[in-house]
Amino acid sequence: MTPNPRQLDWDGLFTITLTVAVVLATFGLAYLYWLKRVIGTARAVHASRTENSGWLVVPGKRLIGNRPDADFRQRLDRAATLARPPFAGRLAILGGRTANATLSEAQAGADYLELSVINPDLSLILEGQSRNTLTNLRNLRELANRENDRQARFLIVSNRYHLARLGLMAASLGLRHRLEPAEPRLSHRAATLVQLAREGFFCLWFVVGKEWATITRNRRMLARVT
Numbered sequence: 659m660t661p662n663p664r665q666l667d668w669d670g671l672f673t674i675t676l677t678v679a680v681v682l683a684t685f686g687l688a689y690l691y692w693l694k695r696v697i698g699t700a701r702a703v704h705a706s707r708t709e710n711s712g713w714l715v716v717p718g719k720r721l722i723g724n725r726p727d728a729d730f731r732q733r734l735d736r737a738a739t740l741a742r743p744p745f746a747g748r749l750a751i752l753g754g755r756t757a758n759a760t761l762s763e764a765q766a767g768a769d770y771l772e773l774s775v776i777n778p779d780l781s782l783i784l785e786g787q788s789r790n791t792l793t794n795l796r797n798l799r800e801l802a803n804r805e806n807d808r809q810a811r812f813l814i815v816s817n818r819y820h821l822a823r824l825g826l827m828a829a830s831l832g833l834r835h836r837l838e839p840a841e842p843r844l845s846h847r848a849a850t851l852v853q854l855a856r857e858g859f860f861c862l863w864f865v866v867g868k869e870w871a872t873i874t875r876n877r878r879m880l881a882r883v884t
Contacts (some may be wrong), residue, residue, distance in 0.1 A: 669674075669879055673867035677859070682867055693858030695708045699825065700818035700844045700854065703837050704752065708740040708813050711800070712746040715814045717794045718753015720761030728768050729817050732840040734767050737815045738776050740838070749773075750783040750801060752794040762786035778869070791820075792864075792882065795827050803868075808834050810834065819853040830868065830883050 681689045698840055708714060716737045721729040726734060734751075741749050753763025761769075764784040785801055788794045802810040812835040814824055821837045828835045843851070864883070871879035 669867070669882075673870060674863055677863045677866045680862070689858055689862055692861040693855065696819065696822040696854055696857045696861060697844075699822035699837075700839075701823055703839050705736075705839060705842065706813075706836065708745060708838075708843065709747070709811070710744050712811045712813060713807075713820060714741055714745070714749045715798060715812050716751045716767060717791060717814065717816050717820070718751070718767065718788070720756050721759045721763055721766050724759055724761055724766060726766055729840070730763070730767065731770065732817060733815050734770055736838065736840045738771055740813070740815070741777050741780055743779075744779055745777060746779065748781040748783055750785060750798060750844075752785045752788055752798060754785075754787045754789050756789050770826075791823060791860075795824070795831050795833065796882070799831055799833060812836070813838050815840055817841065817853075819850055819855070819857050823857050823864070826861055826864060827883075830864075830874055832884070841873060 714737050716733050719727060721727070721730075737749060739750075750815070751764040751767040754761050759766075764783070764786045768782060768784055774784060783801060783805075785794070785797045788797045789825070798812070801809065802812075810833075812828070812833055814828065814835055815838040817826055818839045818841055821839065825835070825837055867879065868883045869875070871883065
């Protein structure tokens with residue numbers, strides 16, 4: 659439920675306030691629970707071999723000077739390895755324009771990869787409208803529907819700190835998915851620890867927002883998360 663930066667998202671503002679209230683009411687235990695889940699997932703997910711067909715998915719990440727940052731490059735490099743022959747499925751790179759970028763995250767990701775060298779027969783799909791993880795996945799589902807692949811299986815490649823939230827949201831949206839880490843192991847750099855802390859809060863925010871929408875039968879909010 660990350661707010662769209664170009665307009666005021668009242669649902670997002672309300673649910674983030676509600677999430678803070680939950681953290682305070684539980685003396686931080688609700689947050690610590692999700693932080694533990696995020697760290698556990700980051701450590702536990704192992705690299706796997708992709709099938710020869712299906713969807714390889716790379717969620718976008720904010721660009722630096724119109725280019726992928728180090729984390730985004732890790733995602734793309736791992737996807738490139740998995741996309742080599744005999745893989746004959748689709749590679750979907752997700753992400754629209756954010757901040758001051760003049761091109762989409764998806765396009766920047768495609769420009770970074772030398773796809774003609776990796777696999778000349780690869781089917782590349784760029785999703786250039788979404789601006790956060792949730793809309794990444796919602797738009798991915800729409801892409802699969804437009805491709806008449808409603809039973810699609812997705813192998814979602816991202817950084818380890820990001821995997822728990824991806825799995826939580828993909829399950830909520832009904833996507834048949836597996837998670838693939840971009841890195842061989844979880845880093846213990848300070849920047850990664852900060853990301854893990856943020857992801858714990860984002861997961862709790864998503865859960866609180868979805869529970870509120872379910873309890874109040876708010877169809878508008880439910881449509882965003884299911």
